[in-house]
Each structure stands twice: as structure tokens, then as C-alpha cells.
Amino acid sequence: MDSASFSFLFFGLAVAVAINLNRGRVWRSTVMTVASLYFLYALEKNPLAYLPLVGFLALGYLAIQCHRRGWLRVPTVGIVAVLVAYVWLKKYTFFPEAILLHSVYFTLGLSYVFFRVMHLVIESGDGGEMASRIGVFEYLLYTLNFTTFISGPIQRYEEFARDQFAAVPVELDVATVGLQLERLVRGFFKVNVLAMFFDILRQDALLYLTHPASAQQRLESGFTLMAVYPLFLYCNFSGYIDVVIALARLMRLRLPENFDRPFSATSFIDFWSRWHITLSTWFKDYVYNPLMLALVRRVESISLQPYLAVLAFFVTFFLVGLWHGRTSEFLFYGLLQGGGVSVNKLWQVVMAQALGRKRYKALAAHALYRTLARGLTFSWFAFTLLWFWSDWAGIRSIESSLAVGQWMAIWAAIWLASSVLLGVWEWMRSGLLALRVMGEPILTTRYARVVYASALGTAAIFITLLLNSPAPGIVYKVF
Numbered sequence: 001m002d003s004a005s006f007s008f009l010f011f012g013l014a015v016a017v018a019i020n021l022n023r024g025r026v027w028r029s030t031v032m033t034v035a036s037l038y039f040l041y042a043l044e045k046n047p048l049a050y051l052p053l054v055g056f057l058a059l060g061y062l063a064i065q066c067h068r069r070g071w072l073r074v075p076t077v078g079i080v081a082v083l084v085a086y087v088w089l090k091k092y093t094f095f096p097e098a099i100l101l102h103s104v105y106f107t108l109g110l111s112y113v114f115f116r117v118m119h120l121v122i123e124s125g126d127g128g129e130m131a132s133r134i135g136v137f138e139y140l141l142y143t144l145n146f147t148t149f150i151s152g153p154i155q156r157y158e159e160f161a162r163d164q165f166a167a168v169p170v171e172l173d174v175a176t177v178g179l180q181l182e183r184l185v186r187g188f189f190k191v192n193v194l195a196m197f198f199d200i201l202r203q204d205a206l207l208y209l210t211h212p213a214s215a216q217q218r219l220e221s222g223f224t225l226m227a228v229y230p231l232f233l234y235c236n237f238s239g240y241i242d243v244v245i246a247l248a249r250l251m252r253l254r255l256p257e258n259f260d261r262p263f264s265a266t267s268f269i270d271f272w273s274r275w276h277i278t279l280s281t282w283f284k285d286y287v288y289n290p291l292m293l294a295l296v297r298r299v300e301s302i303s304l305q306p307y308l309a310v311l312a313f314f315v316t317f318f319l320v321g322l323w324h325g326r327t328s329e330f331l332f333y334g335l336l337q338g339g340g341v342s343v344n345k346l347w348q349v350v351m352a353q354a355l356g357r358k359r360y361k362a363l364a365a366h367a368l369y370r371t372l373a374r375g376l377t378f379s380w381f382a383f384t385l386l387w388f389w390s391d392w393a394g395i396r397s398i399e400s401s402l403a404v405g406q407w408m409a410i411w412a413a414i415w416l417a418s419s420v421l422l423g424v425w426e427w428m429r430s431g432l433l434a435l436r437v438m439g440e441p442i443l444t445t446r447y448a449r450v451v452y453a454s455a456l457g458t459a460a461i462f463i464t465l466l467l468n469s470p471a472p473g474i475v476y477k478v479f
Helices: 006-019 025-043 047-069 076-089 110-125 136-144 157-164 174-210 215-250 268-272 277-298 305-323 328-355 357-365 367-384 392-400 404-434 446-467
Strands: none
Touching (some): 047 076, 047 136, 110 136, 110 277, 215 367, 215 404, 268 328, 277 305, 328 392, 367 404
């Protein structure tokens, strides 16, 4: 049940029905606890495999209580302890092999548990009231909640507690139920139809590129391989997020949104405010903001201060990239993410100084500039993902399949094609949303949504049963 499968959907809907049998806080929390424990059991039936996770959770709770009671005079001790324990359990390659655990143990979901635990440890170190309200039961239900366990979204404790432990549950009317069922269908279609389709294209392209084929086939395959993976990843991940957000809402929990049309972004900074939003927001709050504050306090030169954000962006998004994996490929992926965002910020600073803020703002709003910037953003993200899904041996094999000039032509073609296609998509979307009836866009009316969801649902079920093979697993569950 670790993907947006039929079994996961039926399980989530059954839990939603059970939770809504009684509006009491104790009942809702009990059902969610039982469901989360069963979900973990379905993922791994060997209880010994959970011992490292149990130890990690115990360490986090101990750090929270030490901060709360003032036993740790330096709050960073607890933060460092949790961080070291996490990278040790994830077996980052900079740890000596001899000190790692060599037994097989359960790590699925650990990265998202880490964010929730670290959030609580940091907030308790700041002396907030939140830590004083967290008992063992609340802590475990928050960190192990099955709706966010596998791949997020990363929810803050105060948001979780506001709904889960409320005396009066969040309202759930017929219209809301209808919207969530539509979102379930949309998410299932993304994961099990669109993502599968894009993954088949990617695998076929990789096969042609790394095996004997004509020069024309290799060029086409290189283009397809690089251009399709971002679309696959978006459908795979955002589709799963659609499913869990909808299921949680039916359980009277409101999870934060994690995507906001990321391929509409006209800069790499804007992209990361739309892609995996809860991840970038977490790093913004706990890395970027404190780092910027520290730099501003230490650098008195007003002329240098605009450039401090360039450094802060690089460090923040280097860590974002490094979080995704423990190997040197992800170290390089982090360098590319941090480099892309920091160069983007440097461009903004330099252009604003050269043209003036007003003229640069006018340039950035120009249709052609936005179109080309949108395509460049997509192309850079596609390029960085090569270190996300492949290893050095695979990258060398792909790189050697074509000459440098051919790869440059492919990336130029991806930039041009994505600029045009995404620009056309934005134009079509704006035009369709401008068509209104009774003051509401036609496409968002209840009747249009029913037709849309019914068509997607029918197609998803038919294609899934016809192919009779599971869709690719949720990529972000392994991080």
C-alpha cells in the first residue's frame, strides 16, 4: 500500500468512513492511530525491522523533553543529535562503513518523519508553547500518521493538531466530499495512467540511446529521455499528493498543498515556490531565514547585502538536493539545485542594478521574456534530474551515446519546445478559464467537474485493468 493503488484507495476510504462514524476527538484519534499502525504493519511485518525507527523517534522525543524542561542549556545539542542519527540511519556515504548498521531495517518514510521530528525539536528549543502540549500519544500520531508517512506533504504540528485534536471536527459537507472524490480520481489518473505512459516513453528512449540505433533515433531518444522525465516525476508525485490530500480531507484533516503548477514558473526560484512546496518552505524557515539573519548581522556593507541572498539560496538548495539521497550523485544534484537558484538570484540582483528596478520589472513581465524564461526553467530542471534518477555509470553511458554538439542541439531543442508548448498551454488555459457562465468559469462548474472526473475515472480503471501491471512506484517514497 505504498503507492496510489486500488488497495491504498480502498484502505483510505475505509478509514475515512470509520472516522466519520463518530465526531468525538478520542474516537477520531483512536481510529487514525489504529489505521497508521496497520499501515506500517502492511509495509513491514517484521517488528525487529522497526527498532532503528523506534530509536530515532525516542531520541527526538527525548530532545523535545530536554528542551522543554531546560535540561539542555544549548538547544543545538538536540538538533545535532537528531540530524546525526538521521544521516547515520540513512547510511550517507561519508560515514565509515564500520559504524553503520548492517542488519536490514525499515527506512521507508524516515526522511519525512525526520522533518516532523526536527520541526518539533527546533520549536521546543525556541521555547514555544507548542512543545509543552505534546505527549507521547500526540507525538507518535503526528510523526507516524499514514496520510503523510510515505511522501509527505510535510505538515507542521500546529496545523495537524488544529484538526486532529479539535473538539469540533472540521466541517465536511456534500460539496466538499464531491471535490475530494474528484481529486482522488485526478490523482489516481496521474499516477496510474499519465506517469506510466511517460515512464514507458522514458524506458524506450533509454533503450534506443544505449543500444545500437540510427543517428536519427539516438537524437530523438536523447530528446525524449531528457524532456519526459520531469513530466513523469510531476505526475507520479503530485498525483500521489492529490490522493493523500483528498483522503485526509475526508478524514477531516487539512493537509498543506505541495504543488502549484510548477511548470508555469518563469524562474528557478519561482519553480521551487511551486514544486514540493512543503519541502522548500521547511528549508526556507529553518535554513534560509536563519542564515540570512546571521549574514545580515555580520555584513555591515549595504552594497554587499543584496548578494547575501545569493549565498543563502545556494546553501539552502544545496541541502535540499543533498536531502534526496546519500550518494555522490545527489551531492552533485544539490550543487546543481543550489547553483541554479543562486545564479537566478544573482541575475535578478545584477539586472535590477543595471536597468533599475522599474525597467527590470517591465522586462520580466514581457510576454517573450516570460516564455523563454519558462522554457529555460523547465530545461534546467530536466538537466538536473539526470543526477536524480541515474548514477555515474549510467550518466557516462548516456553522455557517450551522442557527441557534445548533438547534446547541445538536444538541449537547445528542449528549451525551444518547452518555451513554445508551455506558452501555448498558458494561453489556452487563460482562454478557457475566461469562458464564464453565471460569473463562474465553465470548466470549474459542478457539471463540468462531474463529466471531467467521470471520464478520467473510467479511463483510469479501464487502462489499469487492461494493462494488468502496477504503475511505477512513488519516486519520492525512497528519500
